[in-house]
Amino acid sequence: MNNISARGLDRFPREQFEIASEMSNPDAVLLRSAKLHDWDIPDTLKAVGRAGAGVNNIPVDAMSKRGIPVFNAPGANANAVKELVLGGLFMAARCMGPAWEFSRGLTGTNAEMNQAAEAGKKQFTGFELPGRTLGVIGLGAIGVNVANAAMALGMRVIGYDPQITVRSAWNLEAGVRRAHSVDEVLAAADVVTLHVPETDDTRGLINGARLAGSREGQVLLNFARAGIVDETAVVKALDQGRLRTYVCDFPAAAFEGRTDVIALPHIGASTNEAQENCAVMAADEVRDYLETGNIVNAVNFPELMLPRNGSGDRLTVANANVPNMLGQISSAVAEADLNIADMYNKSRGDLAYSVVDIDGKLPDDVVTRLRSTEGVLAVRVIE
Numbered sequence: 001m002n003n004i005s006a007r008g009l010d011r012f013p014r015e016q017f018e019i020a021s022e023m024s025n026p027d028a029v030l031l032r033s034a035k036l037h038d039w040d041i042p043d044t045l046k047a048v049g050r051a052g053a054g055v056n057n058i059p060v061d062a063m064s065k066r067g068i069p070v071f072n073a074p075g076a077n078a079n080a081v082k083e084l085v086l087g088g089l090f091m092a093a094r095c096m097g098p099a100w101e102f103s104r105g106l107t108g109t110n111a112e113m114n115q116a117a118e119a120g121k122k123q124f125t126g127f128e129l130p131g132r133t134l135g136v137i138g139l140g141a142i143g144v145n146v147a148n149a150a151m152a153l154g155m156r157v158i159g160y161d162p163q164i165t166v167r168s169a170w171n172l173e174a175g176v177r178r179a180h181s182v183d184e185v186l187a188a189a190d191v192v193t194l195h196v197p198e199t200d201d202t203r204g205l206i207n208g209a210r211l212a213g214s215r216e217g218q219v220l221l222n223f224a225r226a227g228i229v230d231e232t233a234v235v236k237a238l239d240q241g242r243l244r245t246y247v248c249d250f251p252a253a254a255f256e257g258r259t260d261v262i263a264l265p266h267i268g269a270s271t272n273e274a275q276e277n278c279a280v281m282a283a284d285e286v287r288d289y290l291e292t293g294n295i296v297n298a299v300n301f302p303e304l305m306l307p308r309n310g311s312g313d314r315l316t317v318a319n320a321n322v323p324n325m326l327g328q329i330s331s332a333v334a335e336a337d338l339n340i341a342d343m344y345n346k347s348r349g350d351l352a353y354s355v356v357d358i359d360g361k362l363p364d365d366v367v368t369r370l371r372s373t374e375g376v377l378a379v380r381v382i383e
């Protein structure tokens with residue numbers, strides 16, 4: 001549904017897989033930022049692979065209700081985003097946007113241009129980073145990278161993430177101070193950078209009330225999602241001088257003509273390296289799921305890997321996480337007089353997923369019965 005790096009698509013051998021940008025009955029879709037919310041989900045769909053991090057463009061709940069895992073590529077574009085964030089930070093600190101605009105407007109001889117440059121440069125006095133405080137909201141793959149890079153630049157770093165993972169906490173440089181709220185970060189930081197996903201909880205996270213309590217003359221960086229920031233409130237804070245510069249990856253009408261906003265066209269992940277990393281990771285996850293039923297890096301399913309066992313079919317069942325589902329699955333197999341060689345069941349929130357390796361071939365009527373069992377969302381038989 002988007003341009004996916006050829007290295008990722010090559011993970012699907014064409015003898016086994018057909019790849020197309022239009023297909024009425026796909027087993028899986030790979031996408032980047034294409035919006036799927038209004039898409040008629042085809043009955044054939046078994047998996048979604050997001051070659052990137054954010055999944056706010058995908059109706060994850062609707063996919064879950066159909067037992068379809070949504071895979072993404074955690075961390076695969078984090079370095080690309082970190083580098084762009086640092087670029088934005090340097091641009092804001094040294095007034096590079098307006099300074100470059102000024103230089104581009106100069107005409108005349110070299111001597112005339114030089115004279116005008118020397119006379120004009122006082123408008124572009126910036127600030128240096130050592131000793132300044134960077135506030136990082138969201139300490140996941142990108143936030144941790146940005147925090148660590150800022151520490152290396154001599155900045156003080158304060159971070160807020162109430163759901164920080166053990167992995168992120170391990171990766172974070174010692175010395176990053178822990179904040180207990182968004183407001184604490186806004187009040188303490190010279191520069192604030194946002195690295196949270198867009199969800200119902202984070203939409204409008206940076207709003208007028210919060211900006212009213214932010215440090216005077218702050219730089220705000222948003223390379224996460226447009227919706228996390230209230231654009232009207234940002235414009236007001238810029239007009240009041242509360243915000244010095246807003247640097248983001250999302251152009252908007254409200255920012256038209258402003259020299260204190262640097263809006264890039266959503267290019268955080270637009271490096272060849274990131275595009276390849278994301279495409280390969282998402283493609284491998286989707287292929288593995290289609291071929292084995294194993295699940296790694298799904299945002300809505302538990303992680304589950306079971307080496308193939310037994311001499312027959314592999315049955316996979318996604319179901320509502322309610323009592324007696326496992327009993328019904330194993331009874332269905334037992335009633336067909338088949339032996340279960342191995343099985344693994346895991347749950348995550350409202351959803352549970354089972355992989356069952358069987359000694360023998362599962363009759364069609366058993367599969368049909370399982371599919372119509374209350375609470376069952378999706379059933380697959382992998383030969």
Ligand SMILES: NC(=O)C1=CN([C@@H]2O[C@H](COP(=O)(O)OP(=O)(O)OC[C@H]3O[C@@H](n4cnc5c(N)ncnc54)[C@H](O)[C@@H]3O)[C@@H](O)[C@H]2O)C=CC1
Pocket residue numbers: 052053054055074075077078081137138139140141142143160161162163164165168195196197198201202223224225249266267268269270
């Ligand atoms: N501009 C671009 O091209 C790109 C933008 N992104 C955006 O950046 C977001 C973050 O990406 P990653 O770091 O890879 O994701 P991640 O999942 O590794 O990290 C997100 C972190 O945000 C934290 N978080 C969630 N809600 C929070 C809240 N209310 N307050 C504080 N922390 C909160 C989570 O606990 C998690 O640690 C993505 O969801 C995506 O929207 C990601 C890649 C490229």
Ligand SMILES: O=C(O)C(=O)COP(=O)(O)O
Pocket residue numbers: 032033051052053054055077266268269270
């Ligand atoms: O990975 C993400 O969340 C991104 O925003 C990157 O988007 P893209 O794949 O470049 O359209």
